[in-house]
Amino acid sequence: MGPLAKEFGLAIEVTLFLLLIVSAYTDITAGKVYNLCTFPAFFLGLAFNYLLGGFSSTTSEACLVNSLLGAALGGGLFGLVYLFGGVAGGDVKMVLAIGALKGLKFTFLAIFYTSVIGAILASGLVIWQGRFWATFAGGLRLLFTFRRPQSAADREKTEAARQTLPYGVAVSIGTMWAWWLDMAARRAQNFH
Secondary structure, three states: OOOOHHHHHHHHHHHHHHHHHHHHHHHHHHOOOOHHHHHHHHHHHHHHHHHHHOOOOOOOOOOHHHHHHHHHHHHHHHHHHHHOOOOOHHHHHHHHHHHHHHOHHHHHHHHHHHHHHHHHHHHHHHHHOOOHHHHHHHHHHHHHHOOOOOOHHHHHHHHHHOOOOOHHHHHHHHHHHHHHHHHHHHHHHHHO
16 A cells, blocks of 8 residues: 555545435435435545555455445445335435445445344334335235236325335445444454
8 A cells, every 4th residue: 555545545434424424414305315426426436446455456455346346236236226116316326436435345234234224214114104014015015026006096005105215314324334333343453
């Protein structure tokens, strides 16, 4: 690593937290995660990781290949969920940027903790709305038939009862959880 490694490492962390904070805020207030936030974070992630470790590195997790693999994992998994209507496009691009910033291993952990937080938030929302059993039945129908309600009356009921969850908030909290655990593990490793 070069003489500016510490600075580029800090730049990655600052970019990550700006992405998480701004995306969660805009998802709550405007219902969107904006490209103006995700695209610069994605390209900065690629650039910082290339400057830290080059194209490929055997001594560091920071390199362009790891950054691209993280982006592919995040964008790919969330892209599949997007195709089934589970998240919005901004959420996909947000996780893509997280992958580019932090690489493959971190992105896997961030997605895992994001799904835990998302499940907690979604469960709380449907319980609060009094729609737990209807949502549970709809989830089972989708799981076993891969189809949504077909009749116009069923679709109207589903759409009328549907309230979206700002999933950018779940991504932000889950990613911060992954970051905190990653930092704790690095500290413990450095301590020994």
